[in-house]
Amino acid sequence: MKLSKEIHKELYLKMNQTREFEETAARLFVEGKVHGTAHFCIGEEATGVGVCSALEVEDYILQTHRGHNQGIGKNMDINKMMAEFRGKATGYCKGKGGCMHIADFSVGSLGANGVVGGGLPIATGAALKQKYNKEKNITVCFFGDGASNEGAFHESLNLASVWKLPVLFVCTNNLYGMSTPVSKSMNIEDISIRAASYGIKGIALDGNDVVNIYEETLKAKEYILENGPMLMVLNTYRWMGHSKSDAQIYRTKDEVKEWKEKCPIKQHKKFILENKIMTEDELVAIGKQAVEDIEKAVEFAENSPEPRIEDIFDDVYA
Amino acid sequence: MREITYAQAINEAMSEEMRREKNLIFMGEDIGLYGGAFGVSKGMFEEFGPERILDTPITELAITGCAAGASMTGLRTIVEIMFSDFMTLAMEQLANQAAKNRFQFGGQGSVPMVLRAPGGSGTGAAAQHSQSLEAWVAHVPGLKVVIPSTPADAKGLLKASIRDDNPVVFLEQKLLYRVKGEVPDLDEDFIIPLGKADIKREGKDVTIITYGRMVQRCIKVAEEFAKDGVEIEVVDIRTLVPLDKETLISSAKKTGKVLVVHEACQTGGFGGELVSVVVESDAFFYLDAPVKRLGGLDVPIPYNPGLEALVVPTEEKITAAIKDLL
Numbered sequence A: 001m002k003l004s005k006e007i008h009k010e011l012y013l014k015m016n017q018t019r020e021f022e023e024t025a026a027r028l029f030v031e032g033k034v035h036g037t038a039h040f041c042i043g044e045e046a047t048g049v050g051v052c053s054a055l056e057v058e059d060y061i062l063q064t065h066r067g068h069n070q071g072i073g074k075n076m077d078i079n080k081m082m083a084e085f086r087g088k089a090t091g092y093c094k095g096k097g098g099c100m101h102i103a104d105f106s107v108g109s110l111g112a113n114g115v116v117g118g119g120l121p122i123a124t125g126a127a128l129k130q131k132y133n134k135e136k137n138i139t140v141c142f143f144g145d146g147a148s149n150e151g152a153f154h155e156s157l158n159l160a161s162v163w164k165l166p167v168l169f170v171c172t173n174n175l176y177g178m179s180t181p182v183s184k185s186m187n188i189e190d191i192s193i194r195a196a197s198y199g200i201k202g203i204a205l206d207g208n209d210v211v212n213i214y215e216e217t218l219k220a221k222e223y224i225l226e227n228g229p230m231l232m233v234l235n236t237y238r239w240m241g242h243s244k245s246d247a248q249i250y251r252t253k254d255e256v257k258e259w260k261e262k263c264p265i266k267q268h269k270k271f272i273l274e275n276k277i278m279t280e281d282e283l284v285a286i287g288k289q290a291v292e293d294i295e296k297a298v299e300f301a302e303n304s305p306e307p308r309i310e311d312i313f314d315d316v317y318a
Numbered sequence B: 001m002r003e004i005t006y007a008q009a010i011n012e013a014m015s016e017e018m019r020r021e022k023n024l025i026f027m028g029e030d031i032g033l034y035g036g037a038f039g040v041s042k043g044m045f046e047e048f049g050p051e052r053i054l055d056t057p058i059t060e061l062a063i064t065g066c067a068a069g070a071s072m073t074g075l076r077t078i079v080e081i082m083f084s085d086f087m088t089l090a091m092e093q094l095a096n097q098a099a100k101n102r103f104q105f106g107g108q109g110s111v112p113m114v115l116r117a118p119g120g121s122g123t124g125a126a127a128q129h130s131q132s133l134e135a136w137v138a139h140v141p142g143l144k145v146v147i148p149s150t151p152a153d154a155k156g157l158l159k160a161s162i163r164d165d166n167p168v169v170f171l172e173q174k175l176l177y178r179v180k181g182e183v184p185d186l187d188e189d190f191i192i193p194l195g196k197a198d199i200k201r202e203g204k205d206v207t208i209i210t211y212g213r214m215v216q217r218c219i220k221v222a223e224e225f226a227k228d229g230v231e232i233e234v235v236d237i238r239t240l241v242p243l244d245k246e247t248l249i250s251s252a253k254k255t256g257k258v259l260v261v262h263e264a265c266q267t268g269g270f271g272g273e274l275v276s277v278v279v280e281s282d283a284f285f286y287l288d289a290p291v292k293r294l295g296g297l298d299v300p301i302p303y304n305p306g307l308e309a310l311v312v313p314t315e316e317k318i319t320a321a322i323k324d325l326l
Ligand SMILES: Cc1ncc(C[n+]2csc(CCOP(=O)(O)OP(=O)(O)O)c2C)c(N)n1
Pocket: A039, A064, A065, A066, A114, A115, A116, A117, A143, A144, A145, A146, A147, A148, A174, A176, A177, A178, A242, B029, B058, B060, B082, B086, B089
């Protein structure tokens, strides 16, 4: 498969936007503009961006708490994302959700989740609807290595398997669930072998190789529409702490450094230059655009109104 | 007396009990070297080691059931659920197994376990990390339910909970973890029995019945009213199950005016139970006004900090409710 220049542009831009979004979000915390917490996916940009860019609007995604890459990958509006992060009325969830609960049904994002593993059963339902209506689309469910130890993971894979539901289960394995290394939370190294228990296909990929993830997602979609669900494990690493407050006593600086060398953005850049898909100047321009996009989003959010207490009962019920 | 934080008080209670009782173990997510999501168990892994301080995978149902099984068969257990919202994942083992085991098997065994979990809003963590779910567990016979409002209460009540032979749901308050208060010296074996309310402020004009984070807020309001000569009694129930009905009833008789305050959503909240205790008793004949209830608005906790602060009882709302009563 040879991806077009347009696709490479898209992937490179989205990964840069994600990184810029999060670095800016981290700054906003320091400036005291945001309360609460956030979970950053810096270092994992290729996972959400690679998978979601390969989907159509009609394909659904279920996001995680660490899902800015998934949202941007699925073409969410960055202004509305930033406004939600700031708790503003113009945000995706009218300031009621925050970045742990962000959704854009119009682009197929059925929402991020604050509950580890919370999206897995929901994904089976969305896929059931797609199957029921004989749609040619799939549901992609993101979750972490830690989440794969929850009952929800095992029950959902089994249900999806016996009902042949069109779900792509995407496990972002960043080697830790909060402070707990994968080696202490499960007795296997390759999470994709869990698929075998449910009689479905499982694959493990380099989670920092955006091009390969994109291509494999296209193939997976085709496979799933024919054969039913599949488990795709993306092996990667989170550069930042688990959330805003994390002293990171559970890992070494060397380990972090090692993974920073495998930066998904750098890797993609190298690929583009080596294959002469774009020039250095073109890539710099894309980087600049990402910065500008986020600056605009920050401004949009800053100038947006706060939600009103008078509207608090809106949306509790339909 | 020395002052320590609410989090330190909980840590002391667990550590003291673990030193005393070799059959006591503690399990939860990231409670080991990491010290727990809120730092409550800092230092315990170093002291008691990996056999007694068990870092678990993310698997609330299994942790809770594992604790119940170990407790049924002779160990005593403490489980930490990182946010009380995730009790919902543990609920089957907690409500159907741990709570019912002794009764349904005709008293053959007991389940001496404590499930600790922080609840409450105010941290910007939004709808799935901010709930006050005490009414869910108070509704299940077989479970005891504790919510301490001060470091001293946290310590004394947790030690009592650990020594109790029943499953106890010990609901901590996130926003109180860093709050300091006086706690008896370390050499004292400081126990507060479950089922005893505490009059946190005496008064003769109005009774506020409350618990948890709202206790301090109600005391603050009471102090404002005291400036105008209105003396409010603040009763902290401390344990929802078993409930110290006598203290509530006698305070209601004394003042003749009762306001119930809690952070949890009002509809179906534990406040309804507290009101019933008062009006079903002979205190009814002493009442000068209908008993009032003030809970959180019936909405999920919103993310925006301005909204988040306004969906729970504020000082202004408590003040207005008292004025209504007077
Ligand atoms: C049911 C549940 N348990 C615990 C938590 C607290 N928590 C939030 S994120 C997290 C770690 C999740 O690990 P993983 O699934 O690997 O995702 P990652 O954070 O590494 O992206 C934990 C324990 C939660 N939000 N929900």
